[in-house]
Amino acid sequence: MPIVVDPEERRRDLAEAVWRVVRRDGLERASVREVAREAGVSMGSLRHYFGSQSELLIFAMRMVIERIEERVASLPRSEDPRQDAERVLSELLPLDHQRQMENEVWLAFTARSLVDPALRALRDEAYDALRAACRRWISRLLPPGRSELEVETDRLFALLDGLAVHAAMRPVEASPERLLAVLNYHLDGVTAA
Amino acid sequence: MPIVVDPEERRRDLAEAVWRVVRRDGLERASVREVAREAGVSMGSLRHYFGSQSELLIFAMRMVIERIEERVASLPRSEDPRQDAERVLSELLPLDHQRQMENEVWLAFTARSLVDPALRALRDEAYDALRAACRRWISRLLPPGRSELEVETDRLFALLDGLAVHAAMRPVEASPERLLAVLNYHLDGVTAA
DNA sequence: GCTGAAATAGCACGACTGTGCTATCTAAGT
DNA sequence: ACTTAGATAGCACAGTCGTGCTATTTCAGC
Numbered sequence: 001m002p003i004v005v006d007p008e009e010r011r012r013d014l015a016e017a018v019w020r021v022v023r024r025d026g027l028e029r030a031s032v033r034e035v036a037r038e039a040g041v042s043m044g045s046l047r048h049y050f051g052s053q054s055e056l057l058i059f060a061m062r063m064v065i066e067r068i069e070e071r072v073a074s075l076p077r078s079e080d081p082r083q084d085a086e087r088v089l090s091e092l093l094p095l096d097h098q099r100q101m102e103n104e105v106w107l108a109f110t111a112r113s114l115v116d117p118a119l120r121a122l123r124d125e126a127y128d129a130l131r132a133a134c135r136r137w138i139s140r141l142l143p144p145g146r147s148e149l150e151v152e153t154d155r156l157f158a159l160l161d162g163l164a165v166h167a168a169m170r171p172v173e174a175s176p177e178r179l180l181a182v183l184n185y186h187l188d189g190v191t192a193a
Numbered sequence: 194m195p196i197v198v199d200p201e202e203r204r205r206d207l208a209e210a211v212w213r214v215v216r217r218d219g220l221e222r223a224s225v226r227e228v229a230r231e232a233g234v235s236m237g238s239l240r241h242y243f244g245s246q247s248e249l250l251i252f253a254m255r256m257v258i259e260r261i262e263e264r265v266a267s268l269p270r271s272e273d274p275r276q277d278a279e280r281v282l283s284e285l286l287p288l289d290h291q292r293q294m295e296n297e298v299w300l301a302f303t304a305r306s307l308v309d310p311a312l313r314a315l316r317d318e319a320y321d322a323l324r325a326a327c328r329r330w331i332s333r334l335l336p337p338g339r340s341e342l343e344v345e346t347d348r349l350f351a352l353l354d355g356l357a358v359h360a361a362m363r364p365v366e367a368s369p370e371r372l373l374a375v376l377n378y379h380l381d382g383v384t385a386a
Numbered sequence: 387g388c389t390g391a392a393a394t395a396g397c398a399c400g401a402c403t404g405t406g407c408t409a410t411c412t413a414a415g416t
Numbered sequence: 417a418c419t420t421a422g423a424t425a426g427c428a429c430a431g432t433c434g435t436g437c438t439a440t441t442t443c444a445g446c
Contacts, residue, residue, distance in 0.1 A: 007392090010393095024308070025308055026304075026307070026308035026309070027221075028220075028305075031432075031433060031434080032434065032435080033432080033433075042394055042395040042396065043395080043434095043435090044393090044394060044395045044396060044397095044437095044439095045393065045394045045395065046394095047434095047436095048392080048393060048394070052434080052435080053434065053435085107304060107307070108304055108307070110358075110362065111300060111304035112219060112221075113362070114219065114297060114300070114301070114361060115217070115219035115222075116219070124362075127362060127363065151374055151375055151378045152378075154359075154367075154371060154374075155352065155375050155379060157355070158352050158355030158356045158359055158375065159351050159352050159355055160355065161354075161359065162352055162353065162354040162355030162356075165303075165351075165354050165355070165358060166347075166350070166354065168307060169303065169306070169307070169320060170320065174347075178347060181344055181347075182347045182348050182351065185344045185345075189382065189386075200422090200423095224402080224403060225403080225404060225405080234424080234425095235424055236404095236405095237409095237423090237426060237427095238423065239424095240404095240405075240406095241422080241423060245404080246403095246404060387446100388445105388446085389444105389446080390443100390444100390445095391442105391443100391444095392442085392443090392444100393440100393442070393443100394439100394440080394441065394442085395439080395440070395441085396438090396440100397438085398437085398438105399435090399437100400433100400435100401433080401434090402432080402433070403431075403432070403433085404429105404430100404431090405430100407426100407427085407428085407429100408427085408428105409425080409427100410423100410424080411423080412422085412423070412424090413420100413421100413422090414422100415418105415419085415421105416417100416418085416419080416420105
């Protein structure tokens with residue numbers, strides 16, 4: 001059994017090839033041939049690791065989610081909710097190269113999830129988790145006695161996604177500095193509500 | 194010259210066929226054949242009105258923008274900026290069938306605009322106009338003496354797009370009522386800042 | 387060295403694609 | 417009635433697609 005490299009690592013390499021193709025040419029160009037070419041591998045070899053194109057794309061999309069979850073989970077926490085909220089939520093913004101890549105790939109996948117049931121489940125799972133996170137931070141930040149938990153959650157949730165979309169569409173205008181400025185301004189507004 | 198119907202009207206019909214295909218099967222399925230089939234027209238006939246697929250898709254995307262602009266332009270105005278802001282900005286939310294259709298189609302086009310230069314120009318044009326509109330409303334709503342025009346503009350701009358994305362992804366959770374509630378809550382926060 | 391399973395390679399098929407092209411049909415202007 | 421240009425139709429080509437399939441290579445365990 002010639003196990004030179006961990007098969008799972010190989011699958012991750014191939015999924016990253018998917019990312020590069022998706023970012024460069026779009027999800028509609030992420031054909032089996034093109035991904036194999038990008039990864040420097042034959043079609044047959046790719047199909048050895050992924051039984052179908054659908055499986056490959058689902059894996060690549062799931063890996064985006066996992067990468068982000070890992071980074072968020074490894075973030076340090078303090079005693080200050082406001083500081084922690086900023087740290088965690090800004091981690092979700094595309095503030096550096098890696099996150100910009102993931103953001104654009106995620107956008108492509110979510111767009112397809114509108115018409116692809118297989119991707120829809122993954123997208124819903126991620127969106128549910130993200131909204132739950134927003135809800136938790138809002139509940140910590142909202143001054144006691146306020147009853148706007150749900151509407152503030154929806155607002156923060158939408159704001160994050162909107163900022164991500166704008167970062168992908170207009171990377172020059174929606175610079176990391178401005179994304180952060182909007183997030184912090186918003187969080188200040190919530191805490192002082 | 195047998196002009197039974199206005200050629201431009203025919204082009205609009207075909208563009209609406211594009212919308213239906215895009216919403217049902219995604220932009221990647223909006224092939225010349227499929228759109229012709231959806232419109233009940235032969236390939237050759239479609240190509241008579243659009244010299245290329247690219248031209249067809251660009252026209253269909255531009256028509257989304259124009260429809261929205263027309264509806265916003267025909268909105269009544271009052272003397273109350275807060276009321277007008279709500280009326281105009283809520284017009285941009287996918288609150289009914291027609292706008293939900295346009296929203297999903299728009300999402301598909303913007304996703305492709307990330308990798309298609311021909312669509313990018315259109316998308317930038319629309320985004321510039323939308324941000325300018327946000328800026329105008331913010332400048333009218335923001336209490337005198339406040340200096341947060343730009344960050345409030347970015348925030349409203351992102352919020353609108355985020356709400357639209359969520360409406361497309363989770364139409365049940367992001368219902369028209371909740372979209373409106375978030376918008377109104379936000380506008381109230383801006384005016385009372 | 388030999389074995390055998392994992393890994394890699396790549397051909398073949400049928401389906402679909404955009405577009406160039408020609409042919410036919412329709413109806414307005416004369 | 418005839419002409420003619422617009423409108424409609426659809427075939428043909430070259431290309432890409434996903435996937436089933438077989439052949440070859442690689443290398444750990446013996």
